[in-house]
Amino acid sequence: MRTHPSPHSPTTRAAHCPRPVPGAALRLFLFHHAGGSHLLYRDWVRHFPADWEVHLLDAPGRGRLSxxxxxxxxxxLVDFFRDEIVLAMDRPFAFFGHSMGGLAAYELTNRLAAEGLPEPVWLGLSARGAPRLHGEPENRHAMPDDELRRHLAAMGGTPPEVLADEDVWQLLSPMIRNDLRLVETWRPRPGTPPLRVPLSVFGGTEDVVVPPSRLTAWERHARRFLGLHLFEGDHFYFRDRTPEMVGLVSEGIRAALAARTGAGAR
Known part of the structure; x- marks a missing residue:
């Protein structure tokens, strides 16, 4: 049952599109991490091909959807994103999600497949571990404030001044805890089939949340696993690597599109 209003009005739309492209060859949807927003990707858009239309998604309860x-x-969360994405299926589309966004993108792909709707031509998952039968063992959403702040500092995604400012922390912590609870209480559905879409996985060698072994395990959950791209760094390994990351995402999408075209010609 849906708990949110339809995202068809400007004040409830999930996606921010900073560069509309009439007649776009492809639409790319980017899903953000727990406690984050579409601003995670604000510097990525200009690096993608000019004929791709990039949509930066926001989960409800933050920024312009506060x-x-x-x-x-x-x-x-998948309900909310699905309502908007089904309106954009008139051309090829692809998903990339980081951390919580990776989980949302994975589950949305499964939802589209189960409903017989078009699926993304490519799925990119970043710093998101492969499904485990009993879900995530962490209980970070219930940590005391000081412990949670130390954990977030070790992850590397929250500016130190935010964690140190008590007023800012009190403002943001409910959203952060909600998102962490969302991720940590999720359980994979028994019998979920392997992904049919080409899958690329990305992560950091020093990630305290998702070690490389959790990333390589995705190979068992995809019919076409395009490989793991591992970088030196923490949970937010892609800081200062925007052109390189965009290049790899674009390369994966192009490879998936080429394979799709080749399969269609046979």
């Missing part, structure tokens, strides 16, 4: 209630679970 007037909407936060999603309590992955299913309602």
């Amino acid at each position: 007037h909407l209630p936060a999603c309590p679970d992955v299913e309602s």
Whole structure:
């Protein structure tokens, strides 16, 4: 059951499109991490091919969607994103998600497949571990404030001044805890088939949340596993690597499109 209003009005749209492209060859949807927003990708857009239209997604409860209630679970988050993406299926599209965004992109891909709707031509998952039967063992959303702040500092994604400022922390911590709870209470559905779409995986060697072994395990969950791209760094390994990351994402999408065209010609 959906818990959010339809995202068809400007005040409830999930996607921010900084560079509309009439007649775009492809639409790329980017999903952000827990506690984050579309601003994670604000510097990425200009590096993608000019004929691709890039959509930066926001989960409810933050930024321009702060007037909407936060999603309590992955299913309602997928509901929210699905309502908008089904309106953009008139051309090829692809998904890339980081951390919580990777989980949302993975589950949305499964949802589209289960409903018989078009699926993305390519899926990129960043710093998101492969599904485990009993879900995530962490309970970070219930940590005391000081412990959670230390954990976030070790992850590397939250500016130190945010973690040190008590007023800012009190403002942001409910959203952060909600997103972490959303991720940590998710369980994979028994019998979920392997992904049919080409899958590329990305991560950092020093990630305290998702070690490389959790990333390589994705190979068992995809029919076409295009490989793991591992970088030196923490959970936010791609800082200062925008051109390189965009290049790899673009390369993966192009390879998937070429394979799709070749299969269609046979």
